[in-house]
Amino acid sequence: MSFHSISGRVSYISGGTKTGVIELESGGAFLIDCGLDKRNAERIMSELRREGLHPLAAAITHGHADHSRGCSFLKEETNLEIIASREESVFIEHPRLEPRYLFAGARPPKELRIKSLEAIGCPVDHKLELKEDALQIFDERIEAVPLIGHTPGQLGFACGEVFFSGDSFFTPKTLNRHPLPFFLDVTRALETFAKIEDRTERYFVPSHGQIVKAEDLSRVLEENRRRIDDVSDILIRILQKPRLTSKLGGKVCQELSIEINNLHEAVVNRTALMAFLSHLKEKGIIKAEPSSEGIVWRGVD
Ligand SMILES: [Zn+2]
Incomplete structure (x- = not known):
């Protein structure tokens, strides 16, 4: 894990899932996603310490364990405020629901109650409505953008030239690794691609894989659309x-x-x-x- 500057006061900490870092005017840090486990959380803390930053809040793009499971460790250590959409807060606060819905709503067998599927419950301090488009958090303009598709209430976060896009679209490498992409709502995912394509930031930061520059964004989104078309064609045939x-x-x-x-x-x-x-x-x-x-x-x- 290491600290990478993207633009201005916006950076990220690398890892299996990236953690976005926005340096606030006040000197504190606003995080985006907290990684999978205690080890991630400890590394995030040590990177922040090295940069002289204290985390004041963490926004969680969505409730999947690789984005939210680290929250409880960071909260315990720093008492930072946790922010998420109202829909995703349900999963962040009650993570057992994740393996349960994957098991058709029934009590999941223990093989599904694993770290990558079940986070550790963490209270969400600020629950955002999905219609709430631009919000002022602390002393910065950080915009929360609904990105429905991969999950029902995912949010992206924009600040300056940088847009943290969570798992709203996947890089070509990730698409190759997962030929059947995980979009819980394919129709809404396609609408979300169009919404992202209209944005004016210069850097798009997916949670997994390389940062996508604005000039490459349409090509990457097109690959996502093509994959959806290909899978649809196979099913129709x-x-x-x-x-x-x-x-x-x-x-x-x-x-x-x-x-x-x-x-x-x-x-x-x-x-x-x-x-x-x-x-x-x-x-x-x-x-x-x-x-x-x-x-x-x-x-x-
Ligand atoms: Zn996800």
Whole structure:
């Protein structure tokens, strides 16, 4: 982990998930995301100390454990204020809901109650409404921007020339690693891409992967759109013949060369697939029919 300056008083600390750092006029620091665990939190603290910065607040883009699990450690150590959208606060304060919803709402087996899926509950001090677009935090103009799609209440944060985009879109490298991208709401994710493309910042900072400069943004967003189109096309082709969700999932994994090695991957993958099915159904391209074996999907003639 190390400290990287981006522009003006906006920097980030590298790691599995980046932590954004905005130096406030007052000398304190405003953080964006807190990483996965205690080790991350300790490294964030040591990097901040080295820069002479004391964290006053941390905004969490969304409730996934790799962004929010470090919160409780930082809060314990510094009593910083935690900020998140009202929707994501539910998961940050009650992290057991994450493996539970991935397991269709039922009590999740212990294999799903793992660090990468279940954070440690942390109270959120400021719950932002998603419609609240620009907010003044401390003495800086830091804008909170709803970025729905990857999760229901994700927020991006803009300051000066820098836009922290969370997991709203993925870099080409991440897309290659995860051929079935995790967007809980594909329709809204596409709207979010358009919203990001209209922004005027110079640097776009995804939580994972390299920073995207403004001149490269359209190309990266286009790759995300293309991936959504490719997955949709595969589903439409497969559904020329009616299939149960599980059979469809198997075919999609085959076509995208996805290997499923554990329960965690199985439920995450299924959830991503359900989001695509919901998207195509909303568009009237496929339909869902009940059967005693589960949902049968088929293309609309
Ligand atoms: Zn995420």
